[in-house]
Amino acid sequence: MLPAAKSSNLMCLLWLAALLAGAAGAGAEAVKSGSRGPFLHNIPLLDTEGNVISPPALLGDDGRPQDARAAPYSTEQTCGKCHDYGVINEGWHFNAADGNVKPGRPGEPWILTDPATHTQIPLSYRGWPGTFKPSDLGLGDFDFLTNFARHFPGGGLGDPDTIDSTDPRMGRMQITGTMEIDCLICHQSAGACNHEARFTALQGENFRWAPTIAAGLGTFGSLRNAGNMADQWHTGEPVPAAPPSIKYNRWKFDADTNVMFQVTRRPPSANCYYCHTSQIAPGDARWQSDPDVHLRAGMICVDCHRNGLDHMIVRGYEGEARDRAITDAAIDLRAKIIQRDDTAISSDDARQLARRQLDAELGMIDTLTCSGCHAGGRFGSPRPIHKGMPLVHFKKLTCTACHSGPLPGPQPEMVQTSLAHALGLLAPVRGKNTAPIIVEPVFLYDTDGRIAPYKMVWPSYWARLKDGKLTPLLPAEAAKSVGLPKQNPEEAVRDPYNTKPLTDQQIQHALESLADNSSAAVFLAAGKMYRLDKGKLLAEESAAAAPYSWALAHDVRPARQALGARGCADCHASDSPAFLGTVLARGPVEPSKGLSREMWELRGEDKTWIQAFAFAFKFRPWLKGIVFGAAFVVLAVLAHYALRGVGAITAAMSAKRSQP
Amino acid sequence: MNSAAKLSYIAMCLGAAVLAATGVGVFALGKPPMTHWVLMAHMAAAPVFAAALAAVAATWAGLCRKGSKPRPGAAAKVLLWIILVCGLVVMLSGVLPMTPLFGTGGQRALYLTHRCAGIVLAIAILLHLPALRGRPARNPAAGL
Numbered sequence: 001m002l003p004a005a006k007s008s009n010l011m012c013l014l015w016l017a018a019l020l021a022g023a024a025g026a027g028a029e030a031v032k033s034g035s036r037g038p039f040l041h042n043i044p045l046l047d048t049e050g051n052v053i054s055p056p057a058l059l060g061d062d063g064r065p066q067d068a069r070a071a072p073y074s075t076e077q078t079c080g081k082c083h084d085y086g087v088i089n090e091g092w093h094f095n096a097a098d099g100n101v102k103p104g105r106p107g108e109p110w111i112l113t114d115p116a117t118h119t120q121i122p123l124s125y126r127g128w129p130g131t132f133k134p135s136d137l138g139l140g141d142f143d144f145l146t147n148f149a150r151h152f153p154g155g156g157l158g159d160p161d162t163i164d165s166t167d168p169r170m171g172r173m174q175i176t177g178t179m180e181i182d183c184l185i186c187h188q189s190a191g192a193c194n195h196e197a198r199f200t201a202l203q204g205e206n207f208r209w210a211p212t213i214a215a216g217l218g219t220f221g222s223l224r225n226a227g228n229m230a231d232q233w234h235t236g237e238p239v240p241a242a243p244p245s246i247k248y249n250r251w252k253f254d255a256d257t258n259v260m261f262q263v264t265r266r267p268p269s270a271n272c273y274y275c276h277t278s279q280i281a282p283g284d285a286r287w288q289s290d291p292d293v294h295l296r297a298g299m300i301c302v303d304c305h306r307n308g309l310d311h312m313i314v315r316g317y318e319g320e321a322r323d324r325a326i327t328d329a330a331i332d333l334r335a336k337i338i339q340r341d342d343t344a345i346s347s348d349d350a351r352q353l354a355r356r357q358l359d360a361e362l363g364m365i366d367t368l369t370c371s372g373c374h375a376g377g378r379f380g381s382p383r384p385i386h387k388g389m390p391l392v393h394f395k396k397l398t399c400t401a402c403h404s405g406p407l408p409g410p411q412p413e414m415v416q417t418s419l420a421h422a423l424g425l426l427a428p429v430r431g432k433n434t435a436p437i438i439v440e441p442v443f444l445y446d447t448d449g450r451i452a453p454y455k456m457v458w459p460s461y462w463a464r465l466k467d468g469k470l471t472p473l474l475p476a477e478a479a480k481s482v483g484l485p486k487q488n489p490e491e492a493v494r495d496p497y498n499t500k501p502l503t504d505q506q507i508q509h510a511l512e513s514l515a516d517n518s519s520a521a522v523f524l525a526a527g528k529m530y531r532l533d534k535g536k537l538l539a540e541e542s543a544a545a546a547p548y549s550w551a552l553a554h555d556v557r558p559a560r561q562a563l564g565a566r567g568c569a570d571c572h573a574s575d576s577p578a579f580l581g582t583v584l585a586r587g588p589v590e591p592s593k594g595l596s597r598e599m600w601e602l603r604g605e606d607k608t609w610i611q612a613f614a615f616a617f618k619f620r621p622w623l624k625g626i627v628f629g630a631a632f633v634v635l636a637v638l639a640h641y642a643l644r645g646v647g648a649i650t651a652a653m654s655a656k657r658s659q660p
Numbered sequence: 661m662n663s664a665a666k667l668s669y670i671a672m673c674l675g676a677a678v679l680a681a682t683g684v685g686v687f688a689l690g691k692p693p694m695t696h697w698v699l700m701a702h703m704a705a706a707p708v709f710a711a712a713l714a715a716v717a718a719t720w721a722g723l724c725r726k727g728s729k730p731r732p733g734a735a736a737k738v739l740l741w742i743i744l745v746c747g748l749v750v751m752l753s754g755v756l757p758m759t760p761l762f763g764t765g766g767q768r769a770l771y772l773t774h775r776c777a778g779i780v781l782a783i784a785i786l787l788h789l790p791a792l793r794g795r796p797a798r799n800p801a802a803g804l
Contacts, residue, residue: 388760391767392693609696616700620758623707627755630710634748637717641725 031082041261042254045217046077048177048208054257055248068248069221072212075180076159084309085181087329091311094155094181096125097141103127104315104323105447106550110148111420111436111457112137114475115498117484118525118588120436120460121472122548125157130548137472142169145179149202149210151275151419155181158207165235172230174239177208184215186271189264192216195274199425205230209246217259218248272301277418278455278554280406280440292555303379304368309333314368316553318398319448321365326358334358370399382559389564398452398551401578402563405441405453405552408577411584412439415455433499436460437586440552443578443599451578451603454549458526458594460587462510463544465531466519470544473514483510501590508537526587527595541595547585572617579610665723668715673785675709678702680782687775706754713747716740736791739784746781750774 033039045053048071055068076085088094095101109122109131123139124131134144141157152158158179165171179202184193198214204225212218222244229240252259280289290296294304307313310330314320334354339345345353366372374381386393393402406413414432418424421434441453462478464471478484485506487498502510507523507530514521515532523530529542563570563578571578578599585594600610682702686694694702721744724737753774757767 385763386767387763388758389764389767390757391764391771392695394764395693396695606696609700612700613696616703623703624755624758626707627710627751630707630714631748631751631755633714634717634744634751637721638744638748641721644725 038264041263042258043078043261044256044258045073046081047071048074048077050074050077052257053248055250055253058250067221068218068250068253069245070248071243072177072209072246073215073217074208075154075183075211079183083183084333087309087333088311089155089159089181090327090329091155091307092313092315093153093311097157100325101126102323102325104320105317106130106548107315108417108419108455108550109457109548110144112139112147112475113420113436114479115435115496116487117462117475117478117481118435118460118498118502119462119475119478120457120587122457122459128548128550130546132472137474139474140167140169142167142172145207146205148419149179149207150199150422150425152179153182153185153275154179154211168235171235172205172227172233173207175230175233175243176205176226177243179207180211182211182214184211184261184263185274186267187263187265188215188261188271189268190262191268191270192262193271193274195424196426204228206244209244212246215261216249217252218246221245221247266300266302269295269301272305273418274424275418276301277416277423278440278552279416279423280413290555290557293558294556299379304373306368314365316369317551318366318369318371320369321362324362324365326355326362330358331355370403384559393564396450398446398450400453400551400553400556401443401451403556403559404554407557407561407563408441408443408453408581410575410577411582412442412456414438414586415440417455420457428496430497431499434497435499435588439583439586442549442583442602443581444549445603446551453552455552456547456549456583458547458585458587459545460525461523462514463522463524464514464516464519465522470522471519478514481510481513483513501593502588503590504537504539504593507589508532511537526589526593527585528593539593545595568617568620572614574611574614576614579605579614662719664715665719668712668719671712672709672716673789675705675712676782676785678705679709679778683775683778684782709747710751713744713751717744733791736788739788739791742784743781743788746777746784749777750781753777 047053051071053070053073055070056066058065058068060066079085080088090098090101103126106128107124107126109124109128112119112121112123114120121137122131123134123137123144125133127133134140139147141160145152145158149158159181160170160173160178163170163173163178165174182198185195185198192215194214194216197216198210201210201213201220204220205227206213206220206225209220209226213220224244226244233239254260279286295301304316305313308330310327310333312324312330331351331354334357335347335350338350338353339347342350367376367378373379374384377383415438416423416430416434417438420436420438421430423430436457438455438457440455442456443451444454446452462473462481464473483506485502487495491500492498502525511521511523511530511532520531524542524545527541527545527547528539529545530537530539532538559565570576574580581599582596583599583602584591584596587594598607600607678701682694682698682705686692686698720740724740753770756762757770762770
């Protein structure tokens with residue numbers, strides 16, 4: 001037998017041993033390489049039942065060629081054999097819908113966007129203030145997936161423990177399969193995740209099949225999507241017994257039916273960018289922007305945004321440790337390892353020790369913040385010098401205020417993000433006005449009372465108002481309004497994102513058609529609520545139309561491009577964008593109709609003081625001149641009398657010596 | 661003592677009063693760092709104090725050297741020199757952070773120096789006022 005084949009067989013034996021061990025015990029713990037080098041993942045594929053996927057022979061019994069058809073692979077089974085899927089599933093990317101997880105600092109929401117109805121509603125399962133929970137809109141988990149699966153990595157709400165077959169929406173998962181975590185979206189190292197193919201699969205609700213298709217292992221083996229099949233199914237009926245197969249690429253399998261996965265524990269930044277791109281200059285203008293200074297220095301995202309098996313990614317903001325909770329699953333896992341190493345320790349003691357260890361490890365999170373890293377010198381990071389920067393700035397500003405995002409201008413810039421604008425997927429060229437319109441940087445106070453840069457989006461939606469309670473309408477319901485202007489085909493080709501702003505007349509017409517006897521219809525956009533009052537359209541500032549904002553931290557600019565690097569006037573000037581920049585609420589109405597606020601107003605500051613303080617900086621050179629001049633005079637006087645004193649002492653000593 | 665010396669002394673005391681109220685006051689009340697209008701007032705009073713201190717140095721130093729006139733008394737003379745030294749330290753530690761010479765470590769050292777010297781200066785000025793009315797120097801003839 002050839003050595004390669006021998007090693008391959010050995011791998012198979014090891015794998016079988018792992019399978020048996022896995023079957024015997026709960027979760028995955030089985031085998032680990034323990035090396036800092038990568039482990040070659042030449043492994044068998046397992047389907048959802050845990051069976052090894054082995055494509056049929058090239059030729060059938062009748063001697064005719066046959067397709068390599070088999071069930072799609074399951075990441076829970078395949079990857080989960082060695083990497084505890086249950087623990088991973090509680091990670092930050094998957095646990096949003098888990099009500100027991102601390103929400104942490106508000107982050108980027110999902111934005112339900114519909115160009116036809118001019119809807120853009122920030123959604124989050126985490127309950128961040130200013131967002132809607134999908135259930136608030138009547139959007140179930142399954143509907144959430146159909147809207148956002150394109151950038152949803154699976155797991156969590158996509159992979160429920162049980163499927164409620166009586167729920168007509170969720171029950172579809174009996175046919176479409178659950179959306180398991182697609183580990184390869186992040187962990188494939190060769191840039192081989194086919195997001196486009198995955199998206200196409202997910203659009204057809206082929207949830208179970210998507211990871212296999214995205215990995216390029218094969219194609220969907222049926223002409224009908226799982227979604228179409230689910231359309232034929234009704235609650236209470238049996239589900240189709242033979243789900244479609246995957247037509248595998250036979251060459252992906254070696255002689256032992258193992259498949260080579262090019263995976264890495266440290267995902268390349270390009271993988272993160274699929275979901276976390278933030279682009280100021282869209283389209284052809286991309287060449288004008290610089291990447292984050294850390295990436296230019298050779299770092300990758302996960303150098304700072306790292307995680308353990310629990311996949312609780314370090315988000316990297318100061319105070320994050322207090323927002324983290326140690327999960328029971330993490331304690332269980334650690335306790336298991338402790339008990340393995342010390343068989344004498346009791347289960348309770350192991351859990352207590354695990355808890356203490358994990359508590360201590362939480363402290364490490366602080367060393368991965370901007371200041372934690374740069375003060376501590378991790379990665380050889382340069383220690384910030386901040387020459388000429390008075391200390392008060394470090395109490396009043398976050399690091400990101402001066403170092404992150406685009407340099408502020410008279411108005412914040414419009415920015416597109418992967419989650420909001422489906423970047424990473426092919427679509428007609430997205431313009432600056434493509435909904436949802438997000439702007440950055442907006443300088444607001446963070447929870448610690450320091451000024452930090454934020455991204456900001458204004459919700460825009462049609463709603464019903466009854467007894468003072470606002471109920472947003474989902475796009476499908478709002479679309480029923482006959483008053484909404486429809487694009488003609490030529491317009492739709494020229495402006496696929498329907499960016500033409502709504503006129504007052506159009507809004508009024510739509511509100512009239514949406515109103516019913518029991519409730520009034522309102523439209524919220526660009527910071528205002530539009531409503532009808534005795535047949536007249538009124539637009540008023542409304543808390544319900546208030547923007548949602550979340551802190552931005554990237555791209556980090558080099559120190560020489562930080563705010564303040566060119567002097568105090570970067571911020572302390574009569575036209576300083578950080579204080580006097582105009583934030584214009586954006587939405588599907590004419591820009592002039594939106595709410596307009598200056599930065600100081602958004603922060604609740606006093607404009608008189610800001611202007612007076614900025615004006616005072618004109619006299620700063622005078623102040624320095626007077627004080628230095630005065631110091632010189634005082635120093636001269638002190639020196640004069642000090643020298644005279646020294647002279648007198650010397651003279652007195654000489655006189656004493658000369659006395660007989 | 662001529663009127664220029666008196667005027668400069670009064671201006672120095674007024675400047676110091678504003679600086680102490682805004683600087684030491686904020687520190688004593690437990691709400692550092694100084695910001696907003698308080699900071700503006702502090703910065704506005706600073707050049708007044710600095711110019712007045714320079715004038716005091718020029719006009720009072722001769723009066724306060726050892727062996728000069730019996731008035732002011734010895735305590736007042738010593739305190740004046742303390743005021744001048746502390747004033748110099750306070751001025752330099754206040755204005756040097758505005759230059760691109762010191763990084764965060766230096767800024768912190770200057771800030772602490774400014775704070776400590778400012779407190780000593782405020783105490784010295786507070787003591788100097790009654791000392792001016794105190795006993796004359798015991799041995800005025802033993803001059804330098």
